[in-house]
Amino acid sequence: MRLTTEMLEAIRPHGYDRVSPPLVEFEDSLVSRLAGTQAQDLVRLIDPLSQRTLALRPDITAQVGRIAATRMAHRPRPVRLAYAGPVLWVRSRQVSSARESMQLGAELIGSDHLRAVEEVLMVALEALTASGASGISVDLTLPSLVDELAETRWPVADLAAVKAALDGKDQAALLAADGGDYAFLIDAAGPVGRSLARLRAADMGANFDARLQAAESLADLAGRYGAVSLDPTERLGFEYQSWAGFSLYAEGVAGEIGRGGTYTIRHPDGSEEPAVGFSLYVDPLVEAGLGSLDTPRIFLPLGTGSEVGSQLRADGWVTVAALFDEDTAEANACTHVWDGAPKAL
Numbered sequence: 001m002r003l004t005t006e007m008l009e010a011i012r013p014h015g016y017d018r019v020s021p022p023l024v025e026f027e028d029s030l031v032s033r034l035a036g037t038q039a040q041d042l043v044r045l046i047d048p049l050s051q052r053t054l055a056l057r058p059d060i061t062a063q064v065g066r067i068a069a070t071r072m073a074h075r076p077r078p079v080r081l082a083y084a085g086p087v088l089w090v091r092s093r094q095v096s097s098a099r100e101s102m103q104l105g106a107e108l109i110g111s112d113h114l115r116a117v118e119e120v121l122m123v124a125l126e127a128l129t130a131s132g133a134s135g136i137s138v139d140l141t142l143p144s145l146v147d148e149l150a151e152t153r154w155p156v157a158d159l160a161a162v163k164a165a166l167d168g169k170d171q172a173a174l175l176a177a178d179g180g181d182y183a184f185l186i187d188a189a190g191p192v193g194r195s196l197a198r199l200r201a202a203d204m205g206a207n208f209d210a211r212l213q214a215a216e217s218l219a220d221l222a223g224r225y226g227a228v229s230l231d232p233t234e235r236l237g238f239e240y241q242s243w244a245g246f247s248l249y250a251e252g253v254a255g256e257i258g259r260g261g262t263y264t265i266r267h268p269d270g271s272e273e274p275a276v277g278f279s280l281y282v283d284p285l286v287e288a289g290l291g292s293l294d295t296p297r298i299f300l301p302l303g304t305g306s307e308v309g310s311q312l313r314a315d316g317w318v319t320v321a322a323l324f325d326e327d328t329a330e331a332n333a334c335t336h337v338w339d340g341a342p343k344a345l
């Protein structure tokens with residue numbers, strides 16, 4: 001809870017207003033809001049009143065998209081919103097096998113311009129820093145790159161097979177799928193300097209030069225916080241993101257802590273709106289011990305006056321009052337005991 005509050009507090013002063021979408025929504029409104037979302041495994045239940053299917057949210061971003069497209073449709077753009085709350089998955093997405101996780105983040109709705117992505121990436125990195133995480137690293141990705149190349153540069157008969165081969169970084173499967181043009185993308189994954197040099201050498205065409213330039217700007221920004229790599233075809237976890245995506249890691253924290261990127265929101269009238277945002281997952285940080293506090297904890301033996309406890313708490317102590325004679329400081333994990341004055345144990 002403390003970590004969540006600290007990270008939200010790092011986001012708020014950048015102008016992001018907090019919203020609190022519900023844990024459960026009608027299934028159709030959860031899955032149809034973001035362009036490119038695939039049918040997903042959701043924890044579902046039936047609403048006894050309407051008999052319609054409800055689903056527990058696996059991600060808050062789509063809900064924030066709904067709020068921006070409906071309740072806040074009239075607000076001038078961009079709209080900046082922040083959120084925190086539990087999400088639930090059918091299958092775990094984290095290193096631990098937990099299926100529930102605390103997700104928090106921010107979404108900037110109305111633009112997916114490089115400057116908007118830079119703002120969001122910076123806010124994400126500031127929030128992560130506020131958690132106390134260190135040794136941060138950022139992995140950039142270009143989620144829609146392969147689709148766009150297939151449309152404009154190197155058409156392929158079976159795009160799904162080419163993408164699957166790229167996911168597996170499998171050269172042989174890529175050749176078998178007639179995707180030889182894309183082989184350079186496999187070698188292009190790695191530290192961002194080398195990666196960009198390889199991508200530039202491949203001559204993807206003028207449209208993509210701007211894209212690589214943008215990736216370089218994002219890498220420069222992220223480089224102020226830690227090591228940066230680029231994997232141009234990483235799609236896992238980037239089901240709805242478009243031209244830009246990023247994943248965040250920190251030393252001593254298992255797996256990904258968060259990710260973000262650009263995406264498209266569908267409005268009820270069929271129009272589409274660009275957006276960019278990020279989500280952080282609090283549980284991996286807590287598991288890495290970042291949530292634990294060293295607040296001194298003092299045991300108040302039976303009979304200690306209530307004014308003693310009040311004063312200690314005002315001074316920043318956590319007090320644990322004995323209820324019975326047999327209660328002990330040790331059993332209550334206290335660091336001190338009150339004996340006319342705090343006595344260290």
Ligand SMILES: N[C@@H](Cc1c[nH]c[nH+]1)C(=O)O
Pocket residue numbers: 059060061105106107237241259260261262263276277278279
């Ligand atoms: N909600 C996405 C990350 C994201 C937020 N905004 C855009 N992308 C996730 O958790 O994977």
